[in-house]
Amino acid sequence: DGGITQSPKYLFRKEGQNVTLSCEQNLNHDAMYWYRQDPGQGLRLIYYSQIVNDFQKGDIAEGYSVSREKKESFPLTVTSAQKNPTAFYLCASSKAPPGTTMNTEAFFGQGTRLTVV
């Protein structure tokens, strides 16, 4: 079955450590997105990518990094520079080809809940 998979579902990190969240899709989608969800703040865009080897900062990119070496994979690294990393992280993908305005739906993974201990 086609879909978008995030792993792990729960992640605990010690302060000062970097951690990488996985996002894989087998939908042959061009565009992929990372969002952070905090209570009352909705979905805030961290990074997005429309094509392999290219990505752009979203609204809250500080303290995060991404890579897009393969079409199906878009891992997110939460670095020690992120001051308040405890949150629910959602990855999404859509079929939109590069440079288009995305008139197709986005599919979301089930999310990773990151807790800093």
Place this chain on the structure above:
Amino acid sequence: QQPVQSPQAVILREGEDAVINCSSSKALYSVHWYRQKHGEAPVFLMILLKGGEQKGHEKISASFNEKKQQSSLYLTASQLSYSGTYFCGVISNDYKLSFGAGTTVTVRA
């Protein structure tokens, strides 16, 4: 920049109607609406494109006024299953999908 949604929350009885509004300060190419149940991923409801096209999903419909950079989601004859948090997502000329803070809808029997 995130679009602005209103209201933040609404409580309905089964069968009642509600409207959720979404506005942006930027010119929009399209508006997306999603619903998220607690602890789950957001689920797509509909897309509205430039040209004022109106789409529907069961008894949930929406409109898009591109001149005013606004969209509204209409919940008609609400059902218990309509409970959740509704998000509008907007696409402008930077091609990024930005979401609002969400509107929590609670439908009671």
